[in-house]
Amino acid sequence: MPRGSALQSLITLFGRFRTLITLLVIGSLLATATAFMVVTSREVTRSTLEQGDAEACNILRVIMLNLEDHKVGLDFFREYARQRHEQQLRDLVSLVVSQVDYFRTLQERGLLSGEQARRAALETVQRSRYGNNDYFFIYDRRNVAISHADPRIRGRDMSNAKDSQGRPVNKAMWEMTRERPDGFLTIAWTRLGEEKPVPKLLYFRHYPQWDWMIGSGVYIDDIDRDVEKKKAEILAVLQQAFSKVRVAETGYFFLFDGQGRILIHPSLAHSDGSLLRDPTTGKQHLQNLMNASRTPAVPLKYLWDKPSSPGEYLYQKYSHVEHFAPFDWYVSSSVYQDEMERPAARILRRQTLFVGGILLFSIIAVFLLVARVTSPLARLTCHAEQLDTSGFCPPESERRGLRAIRFPHEIAHLAWAFLNMEERLDEYLKNIRETTAARERMASELRIARDIQMSMLPDRQGILREQPGIDLAALLEPAREVGGDLYDFFMIAPQRLCFLVGDVSDKGIPAALFMARGKATLRSAARRSGATPDSILAEANRELVEGNELMMFITVFLGILDLQTGELAISNAGHVPPVLLGGDGGCRWLEVPPGKPLGITEKAMFTSGSHCLKAEDALLVMTDGVTEAQNQNDEFYGSQRPLESLNKREVSGNADSVISGLLQDVRTFAGGAPQSDDIAMLCIRYRQALDHDKT
């Protein structure tokens, strides 16, 4: 399963504390940096663009102010030129009037007649010329041109004369001199030998003595010519200025007039602007610009090509346009958007480098820090893993390594606690090892003790072989390894079988020790004073009372059976009475004489009782381990249940089957409850003594 294992290892990798922390920190750093870059990039680009655009706008404003300035100068020049012309006309006409007046004076003095004087005056004026063949004219009240340079007009009635624009010239002159002696009038007049009317300034003065209108006129188209010349100079100056002004990198200003003539442009100067078309809409570009001049602050945006790639109309351009109405000039900026944004790109590039540097530094720092934090953890983990193999006793060098951990404090603390725990663990393990060894020793000793205790029990087979008159079975089941119950049987005389079952107070080793002592004592007492059961118990009691500080005692049931007659003598030292199993199938508890357990007091008294066993009668002696066996409800087996169980027995069954049957019943009753007390049972079945005699 390569996929599964790959996935598993991936999960393991990402599950690692180290990977998690690293990813988390680097991820958040990257996210922050990216967000920062995106936001600043947008903001910087926008503000740079705005700045570039504002710059173009401002320069345009300056240009317009400059134009305003030029216009003021031009107006002044025009006014000055006109005033000069006016002064000249006034001076010359004054001169002529004074000449006419001279001739009138002659007439007054009588040197000339009125007619002569007038004629002389008219001739003089007629011949007078100045400037560029400029002349004087005199009209009389009837508007007859009594003096005029043009022979076609001289002598004609010019009442209805009008200028090129249809204004009545003479009428105007007479009206203007009604209240004032003189006046100026600008008319459109066609120059001699030319066709196009040009502006002409007339000055006229009423000569009331003869009611003449004397005047002169100069063509003032020279003023306009001069003004045009001045405008050309202005254009030249502007061109010079424009060539020096740059917005962003290649952004420039250009100027065109209302007729669509491009007057200033880096490459298209003096070309026909109507040829320029917007590449997307196909409309006249200059017309679009003129429309845009209504809102100079708002740029016109359009696609245009670049000198480096002509014909590719892909680049956004911004143009602010303003109209200079006095000259009917339009000034427009023309800037590529990408150029305006370029400083932003530069800033952003630098910023990216800077942020990237910080990011790189941070990532390295995070790696180092995480490694610094996790390496003690890894060390600790490795140490913990190896604890098992090193038998919880790692080499001192490794422990020193762990103790040397100082950073981070939490892990140093953990390592310290771990080492501490390890030492404790080591101690505990030592303790456990010692305890275990002791327990094992004890257990093995107990096993041996049990073997010894079991080997102390008499040999049943020997008795059975030698004494065919009886059937005998016995059982000893200590609750622990060793116990305080005992049984014994031996011949104290030919045909006399002594048997006993005893129970030492308490259980376990103390009981076992006392049991051994009791058993030996009882046997030797029986051998020494083996006449009656009570004398045997009394003898044994005397011995057991001695050196019995702890007041251990043994309850004993002891009997002596005469194998020939079935005569049974019994005595009891505080022991549970035996059950008599009749050969006819009935069974009952046998009455026993009272008596104190052995080992309590030497004053104890014992008495003997007797009973006669019939053929096939049996006696079952047990300890209270049987009657006081408990089930899981803490109920005792009691004294009734043994009888019920024994009543169900097979009457012809041997001693073995009696014991095993009762034991089985006790076990069944107890269920799973543990055996609380030692169990001993001895069963003696009396056959007929006659059998023995016959064999």
Added chain:
Amino acid sequence: MDIFEVKKNGWLILDLKGRMDAVTSPLVRETIMTDIERGETRILLDCSGLEYVSSAGLRVLFEAAYRLVELSGRIGCYGVNANVRKIFNLADLGSDIRIYDEQEPPPAFE
């Protein structure tokens, strides 16, 4: 096994409740022997709560009885149920500890 002690008419009454077996007898022994060491020589055992006495229990009772005999003290018991009574009789405890048939502390005890 619970043991409650109360003094009454110059007698120390020990109320034994539960089972006196190999496990609990050391506690009873400890209690009685401490009392005797303290100078209590007139002890009465309330056996109405005593459910069972094993051979280990008997040993404690014998030991107490003979210790009090040495100190010229007296020991008795009352409220003994039939089962326990049977055990007492079997071991001939009656000759060392006076067994009263009453269920209450016998007022005429002296």
